[in-house]
Amino acid sequence: MAELLIVTSNDIPGYKITEVYGEVFGLATRSRHIGSNIGQGLKTVVGGEIQGYTKLQRETRDHAIERLIEATEAKGGNAVIAMRFDSSTFQNIDSVAAYGTAVRIEKG
Numbered sequence: 001m002a003e004l005l006i007v008t009s010n011d012i013p014g015y016k017i018t019e020v021y022g023e024v025f026g027l028a029t030r031s032r033h034i035g036s037n038i039g040q041g042l043k044t045v046v047g048g049e050i051q052g053y054t055k056l057q058r059e060t061r062d063h064a065i066e067r068l069i070e071a072t073e074a075k076g077g078n079a080v081i082a083m084r085f086d087s088s089t090f091q092n093i094d095s096v097a098a099y100g101t102a103v104r105i106e107k108g
Contacts, residue, residue: 004069005079005105012079012105019104021075026068026098030060056094061085064098077102 005012064085072080083100 004072004077006065006068006083006100007079007081008083010082012081014107015079015105016108017081017103018106019076021072021077021102021104024068024071024075024077024080024100024102026064026066026071027096028060028063028067029093029095030056030063031093053094057087057089057096060094060096061087061098064096068098068100072102075102077104079103079105 005015011017068080068083072078079102080100081103083098086097086099088095
């Protein structure tokens, strides 16, 4: 399948929606190992960006998007409209949900 288009808007200029397949989700949960947590915990004492956690959040978000794409393709869609993220962090665990509406679009 060609590259899947993901947008946060409810429509896509230059395209028409020909089918709506409904909600799709990409869920991902990740954690860091204890050694990394200790090092990053020390960073919180002096302030600044905690790069390890930033990396964890980025990787978790990317994994959620990959799963969103898989779910969309499984339904027959070639685009996701109204895509959003929901995320939470509890202790050393990051959870991200990417969700939206799977649709089929064509130029027009």
